[in-house]
Amino acid sequence: MNNAFWHRLDRATRHVAPFVITVMLVVLNAIPLPVPDYRSIVPLVPLMAIYYWALYRPDLMPIGAVFLVGVLEDVLTGAPLGLNALLFLLVHSLVRSRRRMIAGKGFAVAWVVFMLVILGAGIVSWLVASLLYDAPIRMEPAVIQLTLTLVLYPCLAWLLIRVQRAFLANA
Amino acid sequence: MRYRAGSIIRFATPVRAAAQRFAFLALLFLSAGMIILGRADAQFAERVRTTITDGFAPVLDALSRPAATVRDMIDYVHQLAALRVENDRLREENERLRGWQQIARDLEAESNSLRSMLNYVPPSSRQFVSARVISDSSTAYVRSVIVNVGDDQGVRKGQAAVDGSGLAGRVTEVGHRSARVLLLTDINSRIPIIIESTRYPAILMGDNSERPKLRFLPVEASPQPGDRIVTSGHGGIFPPGLPVGVVATVATGEVRILPYVNFDRLEYLRLVDFGTDAPLPSVTARTPARP
Incomplete structure (x- = not known):
């Protein structure tokens, strides 16, 4: 009985790991860093995490969690409330429904698809932000941001693979 | 089964x-x-934001400290290297400033004597709340930061946020222990300013670039690069005379400002309580007594 309780607790902890890690990434992403003009080009780390989990462990990242992560990202970054929540939901469901076509094909394919995904996400968020502010917003920072996000994706994926192997190998 | x-x-x-x-x-x-x-309904979004931000403020506060420490250490090494040059520069600057100090004293005395002739009512005293920037929460679309003080410390919406060099932005959302400062480079930022030397008023409009632009500047103003820009105090939210920046470029129909504040290195901000709830000076006090 006691044993079973610990076993269940262990399983539960492992199952929320992707969500907790993603929330941690959102918070860490909002910390001020002493890099010139860092603010406008800070890579979209949360989006990388959403993509990663949707691709490899969608069972551990329910859409409710995706939504919460998006709202938190909106609040901490000061983006229009709901914008990132909407984006993350779209990315999550899109990747999830096509994951059989991507997941088994090796990392290069996953990376290329990630490029398409953030391109789409970038266009949608730029359009929504421009509509909300009634003015076309400068594109350069967004372009740099997306490029940086794309380049840094393998680093985060590497990190998340470690996490997945360490905690979730048999979860 | x-x-x-x-x-x-x-x-x-x-x-x-x-x-x-x-x-x-x-x-x-x-x-x-x-x-x-x-x-x-901006109020709804604001309530949601401030509630969640409040909850995360202690975490952000704790996490931003190591980042600040690393930055300080890097600065320290840089400063050691540049100590001699810096020293010479400062000595020179000191000389120059001593001259300015003399001028300032003369002007203060002159201004005091003129004011006493005019029955001038001095602006109400300002109070500051010092705050640490705990989240550099800006994206490609928004320029704002979160600071670690809120209405518990007397922060109110609309207060000006300044650092040592000038105006950084204005408080837009206030929680119990956190507040959001919209930087003057944000696309939603509008700040009434005047050109210091010529006293022409205009509105400083952010557009998410590093250099916000001037709108509604009278045509005859013809600003020159290097002209100082200060807050005008119009609208009653900001105290007049806060330094904002200098005119950087003047192109046809577009004047851009280089803010004094270095937005890449915001660490501490002072939120200025201009005392807008202080009673306005009565009209009788202003009118000089007739002989």
């Missing part, structure tokens, strides 16, 4: 899929609704 489990799964899978689909659509509409509601 086996058969039963299989039938349950066969039955459960479509139900689960349908529930998933429904949840997805519901959340999708909820997000879209939040965007629209946030636009229509």
Whole structure:
């Protein structure tokens, strides 16, 4: 009985790991860093995490969690409330429904698809932000941001693979 | 047994899929609704934001300290290297400033004597709340920071945020122990200013670039690069005379400002309580007594 309780607790902890890690990434992403003009080009780390989990462990990242992560990202970054929540939901469901076509094909394919995904996400968020502010917003920072996000994706994926192997190998 | 489990799964899978689909659509509409509601009813979005930000403020506060420490250490090494040059520069600057100090004293005396002739009512005293920047929460679309003080410390919406060099922005959202400062480079930022030397008024409009532009500047103003820009105090939110920046470029129909504040290195901000709730000076006190 006691044993079973610990076993269940262990399983539960492992199952929320992707969500907790993603929330941690959102918070860490909002910390001020002493890099010139860092603010406008800070890579979209949360989006990388959403993509990663949707691709490899969608069972551990329910859409409710995706939504919460998006709202938190909106609040901490000061983006229009709901914008990132909407984006993350779209990315999550899109990747999830096509994951059989991507997941088994090796990392290069996953990376290329990630490029398409953030391109789409970038266009949608730029359009929504421009509509909300009634003015076309400068594109350069967004372009740099997306490029940086794309380049840094393998680093985060590497990190998340470690996490997945360490905690979730048999979860 | 086996058969039963299989039938349950066969039955459960479509139900689960349908529930998933429904949840997805519901959340999708909820997000879209939040965007629209946030636009229509700013107060709602603000309440949600400040509540969540308040909750995360201690975490951000704790996490931003190591980042600040690393930055300080890097600065320290840089400073050691540049100590001699810096020293010479400062000595020179000191000489120059001593001259200015003399001028300032003369002007202060002159200004005091002129004021005493005019029965001038001095502006109400300002109070500062010092705050640490705990989140550099800007994206490609928004320029703002979160600071670690809120209405518990007397922070109010609309207060000006300054650092040592000049105006950084204005408080737009206030929680109990956190507040958001909209930087003057943000696309939503509008600040009434004047050109210091010529006293022409204009509105400083952010556009998410490093150099916000001037709008509604009178045509005859003809600003020159290097002209100082200060807050005008119009609208009564900001105290007049806060340094904002200098004119950087003057192109046809577009004047851009280089702010004094270095937005890449915001660490501490002072939120200025201009005492707008202080009683306005009465009219009789202003009118000089007739002989």
